Amino acid sequence: MEYNDKLIAAREAVRYIKEGMVIGIGSGSTVNEFLYCLADRIKEEGLQIVGISASKKSERLARKLKIPLTTFASYQNVDISIDGTDEIDEQLHLVKGGGGSLVREKMIDLVADTFIVIASGEKKVRKLGTFPVPVEVVPFGWQATEQRLQQLGCHTKLRLLNGEIFVSDNQNYIIDCEFKKIDDAVTLHASLKQIVGVIETGIFTHMVDKAIIADNGQIYVMKNIR
């Protein structure tokens, strides 16, 4: 039997949403499932919430589903943030940014009282690194930034979309850095951030409070003590 694990994780996460909350909304297909579940609760229960969206794509879907949105101009922190991931290890460290929204996602997830990651089982890894680390860079001189990234021992690829350079919601480029195996995510993130031209990396460490993983229909909740 085939399970829609993204939907199963999303359905579990939406139970954490309470009346009056300000919600950080990440991005990606798992978060889209969450938005559908949230819209159902708003319709069925008259739940009053507002969301801050991490990407233009999530924002469009939220608007279509009539989920009320707000911005950092009104709230500088959120009660809860729900976001997806590309990889998650046993320490609940993440590699994110497959959809190219890592900067805004990190900004929202960091100011959440509770940050919950939702994912299907295949995102669980023993060590991060199989999924290339997305690094958002300033377009000016990206070739020089790329060379300096390579000096950290990775294979790099400038992200393209339909044959054109992919441009993030912040008008920057993304260089995907393949390390294959990351032994120390904290140190690697710090080294990447020291390179001039790097805006942010898709390595999220010590941020997650709870991970809801659905694997073949079974829900696993991993908790962190921050």
Ligand SMILES: O=C(CO)[C@H](O)[C@H](O)COP(=O)(O)O
């Ligand atoms: O970090 C992200 C986007 O920048 C997403 O959360 C990540 O790519 C997971 O996406 P999906 O839920 O579609 O598997």
